[in-house]
Amino acid sequence: MxxxxxxxxxxxxxxxxxxxxxxxxxxxxxxxxxxxxxxxPTGPVPGSAEDFVANVGDRVFFGFDRFDLTPEATATLDRQAAWLKQYPNVTVTVEGHADERGTREYNLALGERRATAVKNYLTALGVDTARVQTISYGKERPAVLGSDESAWAQNRRGVTVIN
Structure with missing residues (x-):
């Protein structure tokens, strides 16, 4: 009992x-x-890096050996530019990345062209150039490990990071 x-x-x-x-x-x-x-509210604080990632999107993807922006990329960058205009005190760094194929030097140069393409698009939409820095990591910082097209596609990217 x-x-x-x-x-x-x-x-x-x-x-x-x-x-x-x-x-x-x-x-x-x-x-x-x-x-x-x-x-x-239970979501991210407006104007924070978490808000940017969750509500805008922080990355765009590129084709193999390409640095031109796709329609999907420009749609994301349009949202990023609008967000950056809404928060004029925020500065960003655009990281350029490549997949594992190719030499280190080639991928660093390709990553730089990708980061510059993103920066140029944002500044063309009215974001002050002084607020946008670029850096290339080439193939040194993969988002996804693997040696197949699925992994490579996710590693060919430009990432906008809130400073």
């Missing part, structure tokens, strides 16, 4: 521990009307 009681008590404690507290909102009363303040 005692064991059943303890088991029931333990089960109740376990279930009640899993319950989350309801989200509370502040209320104010003014002249007989009560209004509720909005709940605290």
């Amino acid at each position: 005692r064991f059943k009681f303890l088991s029931l008590f333990a089960a109740l404690m376990l279930v009640s521990a899993c319950q989350s507290a309801p989200e509370t909102t502040a209320t104010t009363t003014t002249g007989g009307t009560t209004t509720a303040a909005p709940a605290t």
